[in-house]
Amino acid sequence: MKAIFIIISFSLFLLPTQVLSNDFDKGKKVYRKCKACHTIALGAKHRVGPNLYKVINRKAGKAEGYKYSKAMKNSEVVWNEKNLSQYLINPRKFIKGTKMAFAGLKKDSDIINVIFYIDEMSKKN
Numbered sequence: 001m002k003a004i005f006i007i008i009s010f011s012l013f014l015l016p017t018q019v020l021s022n023d024f025d026k027g028k029k030v031y032r033k034c035k036a037c038h039t040i041a042l043g044a045k046h047r048v049g050p051n052l053y054k055v056i057n058r059k060a061g062k063a064e065g066y067k068y069s070k071a072m073k074n075s076e077v078v079w080n081e082k083n084l085s086q087y088l089i090n091p092r093k094f095i096k097g098t099k100m101a102f103a104g105l106k107k108d109s110d111i112i113n114v115i116f117y118i119d120e121m122s123k124k125n
């Protein structure tokens, strides 16, 4: 069942982006789930988790001054859309040993929108 879910999830990412509506406001709503642990503004303080400004397409574990788990630091993952989606579906499955205590997002639309939101917020300064 799980495998099927993941295949369905990823097939959605192969559709042309204009078919999926990247919705900033919806992404902002989803981001409320991340807010307890993450900031997004340029130069904002790390919380339980690192600041996420410009995290997209950056290597994992690179936010200045944040103490990552070994698993994250050594992961060699780049946060492109595909990897970040997989991480957000199930963080501890994608990076075994991550200290991000988050169950994961279930809906493809939530994942797409929150990534869009993070990317847009990373263009501000």
Ligand code: HEC
Pocket (backbone or CB within 6 Å): 030, 031, 033, 034, 035, 036, 037, 038, 048, 049, 050, 052, 055, 059, 060, 061, 062, 063, 067, 068, 069, 070, 071, 072, 073, 079, 084, 088, 097, 098, 099, 100, 101, 102, 105, 114
């Ligand atoms: C309960 C706290 C918590 C919540 C909620 C949470 N995170 Fe995290 N997040 C963390 C921690 C802690 C880390 C560092 C993980 C590590 O070092 O293993 C992290 C790491 C990350 C990273 C990797 C950052 C980097 O610099 O490599 C991304 C991306 C991320 N989180 C995105 C999100 C998003 C998007 C959400 C909401 C959908 C979210 N997180 C919800 C705690 C949280």
